[in-house]
Amino acid sequence: MKISRHFTQEIARVVIGVAAFSTLAVMFWILYQVLREGLPLLHLSFFVDPPREMGRAGGISSTIIGTLALTVVAIVIATPLGVGTAIFLREYTRESRISRVIRFGTDCLAGVPSIIFGLFGFVFFVIFLGMGWSILSGGLTLAAMILPTIICTAEEAIKSIPYSFREVSYGLGGTRWQTIRRVVLPNAFPGILTGVLLGVGRSVGETAAVILTAGSSFLMPDSIFSPIRTMAVHFYILAREGISMEMAYATGAGLIILILIINTVANWLLFRYVHRG
Amino acid sequence: MENQFKIVIRDFEVYYGSAMALKGLNLSIRPRQIFAVLGPARSGKTTLLKSLNRLTDLIFGANHRGQIFIDGQEIYGENVSLPELRRRVGMVFDLPTALPMSIFENIAYGPRLKGIAGRTRLGEIVEASLTAAVLWDEVKDRLHSSALRLSGGQQQRLCIARMLALEPEILMLDEPCSGLDPISTASIERSLMSLKEKYTILLVPHNIQQASRVADRVGFFLGGELIEEGPSEEIFTRPRMKKTEDYISGRFG
Numbered sequence: 001m002k003i004s005r006h007f008t009q010e011i012a013r014v015v016i017g018v019a020a021f022s023t024l025a026v027m028f029w030i031l032y033q034v035l036r037e038g039l040p041l042l043h044l045s046f047f048v049d050p051p052r053e054m055g056r057a058g059g060i061s062s063t064i065i066g067t068l069a070l071t072v073v074a075i076v077i078a079t080p081l082g083v084g085t086a087i088f089l090r091e092y093t094r095e096s097r098i099s100r101v102i103r104f105g106t107d108c109l110a111g112v113p114s115i116i117f118g119l120f121g122f123v124f125f126v127i128f129l130g131m132g133w134s135i136l137s138g139g140l141t142l143a144a145m146i147l148p149t150i151i152c153t154a155e156e157a158i159k160s161i162p163y164s165f166r167e168v169s170y171g172l173g174g175t176r177w178q179t180i181r182r183v184v185l186p187n188a189f190p191g192i193l194t195g196v197l198l199g200v201g202r203s204v205g206e207t208a209a210v211i212l213t214a215g216s217s218f219l220m221p222d223s224i225f226s227p228i229r230t231m232a233v234h235f236y237i238l239a240r241e242g243i244s245m246e247m248a249y250a251t252g253a254g255l256i257i258l259i260l261i262i263n264t265v266a267n268w269l270l271f272r273y274v275h276r277g
Numbered sequence: 278m279e280n281q282f283k284i285v286i287r288d289f290e291v292y293y294g295s296a297m298a299l300k301g302l303n304l305s306i307r308p309r310q311i312f313a314v315l316g317p318a319r320s321g322k323t324t325l326l327k328s329l330n331r332l333t334d335l336i337f338g339a340n341h342r343g344q345i346f347i348d349g350q351e352i353y354g355e356n357v358s359l360p361e362l363r364r365r366v367g368m369v370f371d372l373p374t375a376l377p378m379s380i381f382e383n384i385a386y387g388p389r390l391k392g393i394a395g396r397t398r399l400g401e402i403v404e405a406s407l408t409a410a411v412l413w414d415e416v417k418d419r420l421h422s423s424a425l426r427l428s429g430g431q432q433q434r435l436c437i438a439r440m441l442a443l444e445p446e447i448l449m450l451d452e453p454c455s456g457l458d459p460i461s462t463a464s465i466e467r468s469l470m471s472l473k474e475k476y477t478i479l480l481v482p483h484n485i486q487q488a489s490r491v492a493d494r495v496g497f498f499l500g501g502e503l504i505e506e507g508p509s510e511e512i513f514t515r516p517r518m519k520k521t522e523d524y525i526s527g528r529f530g
Contacts, residue, residue, distance in 0.1 A: 094337050164374045168436075171332060172387035172443060173364040182386070187377060 038253025051218045056244045062220040066228030071203040073139025082150030090158040110148035117145045118209030133227035138214025146199035157191020207236045231255045283308040283477045289343035291324050298324040300501045311478045313492035321501040322481045326449045330366040367440035371452040373432035375424035383424045387443040410438035411468045430461025447477045454483040489513050497521045
C-alpha cells in the first residue's frame, strides 16, 4: 500500500502539534495546581515574616534570603570560572590534549547527579575544610554543580562569533586580551547570560545537595558562614514531614514568583543590552 | 636595503600544513603607488597580504620560510611588536566586516586600542578618516547609530576609514569591491587614487578592468607563484609570459 505524501504530511502536523500542546498543557497544569493552592495564602506578611512553629505559621522571609544568598554565592563563583574556561578553550588553545581533558571533565561533571555533588560538598567543604553547614559550603557546592552548564553555554556563545570579527580586531592592532575584552565578550554576553540563568534556575530549585551542605536551619543568616534553609528545602520539609501542606503550596507559589521575577529582570537586562546606543 | 622600496620580499614561502600557498616569492614594492595583486582564485593573493601584517599567524598550521622587510626591518624578526606592525600595515577584507557597534565606535576602535581616549581627539580622527574614505557626508548625522545598518558599499568604505584611522603606511585591500554595485566601486576607486599620494597600496582587484584602471604596477600570481611583475601598461598590453596573456585575455580565470 502506498501512503500519499499529503497523508504523511497531515500525520506529521498532528504529531508535532500534539507534542507542542502537551508540553504547554503539562507546564500550565503544574503552575495552576501550585498557584491555586498557594496564591490565596500569599500576603505581604508571608514574605516579610520569619517562619514560626517549624513553618506551620509565620512567613518565609529567612528562606527567601537564604535562597538569594546561596544563589548569589554560587553564581559569583561559577560565572568567572566558567566563562574563563570557555575563553581558554576557544581563544587560547586549539583542539589539544588539554582542551579534550577539560571537555571530557565538564561532560562528566554535567552528568553527575546533584546528590553526589551534595555528598562531595559535605565531605570536602563542610567536614574537611571545616566550613560547617553554611551559605559558603552550599554556594561552593552549587557552583561546582552549575559550572558545566555555564562553560558549555559560554563556549557555544563564543564559538558563534564570526572569525572575521577577531581578524578585524587583530588587524587593527588589537592584542589577544583587547580582542577578547572588546569584541568577543560583548558579543557573547547574551549567550553567557542564558547559561547563568540556567545556573540560577538549578541553584534555586536544588534541594538534596543544599540540605547536605547548607543545612536546613530557618533562622535568619547573619554571615556567609551561617547555615540557611532555601525555599525549595522549606517546601520539601513542610511537605515531606507533613507539617503543613498549605504553607508548602504557599512557599511553592512564592518560589515560582521569585523565578518569574529573576527571568523578567534578566530579559529586561538583555533587551537593554541588545538595544543599547 | 634599497631605499627606493617600501616592501622587499625575499624567497618567501607559506605553507598551510603541508599545502604550499606561496612559493619562493621575490618581490619589491615602491612607496606611493598602487600595486595590484592579480590572479585567479587560490593563487596566494590573500596569503601574500596576510603575510605582510602577519595575520597568517592566527591560522592554525601556517608556516613560513624566507624574509619580508618593510622599511628595511625584518617583520618576522625578533622584537617585532605585532600590534605595532598591524597598525603600520592596515588591511581591508573582501567581505565588509563592520563590528556590531556604532559607526563612531567602529572607526575609534583602532585608536582606542592604541590608548587614545580623548573624546575630541577621537572625534577629529573619525571625521578625518571618514572624509578620506568618502563616507563623511553620508553618515555625519548618524555617527552613533549602528554600523550594521549601512549598505554594503558604505560598510566597505567604513572598513577603509577604520584602517585609515590608524594612519598606517601601507594599505592592503583584498577585493574591496566584490559584491558592490558600480557606483560604490567607482567611489572606492576614486578614494584609492587620492590615497596613493600618501600611502603604499596593495590591491587585490575585483577584476582585470579594475586593475587596469587603478594600478601602477601589477603582479600576476598563479598557484602560489609570481608569474610576472611589471608596470601595468606593460602587463596589460604586452605580457612576457604566455600564462599572463592567457589570463588577461580571459582564456581562464
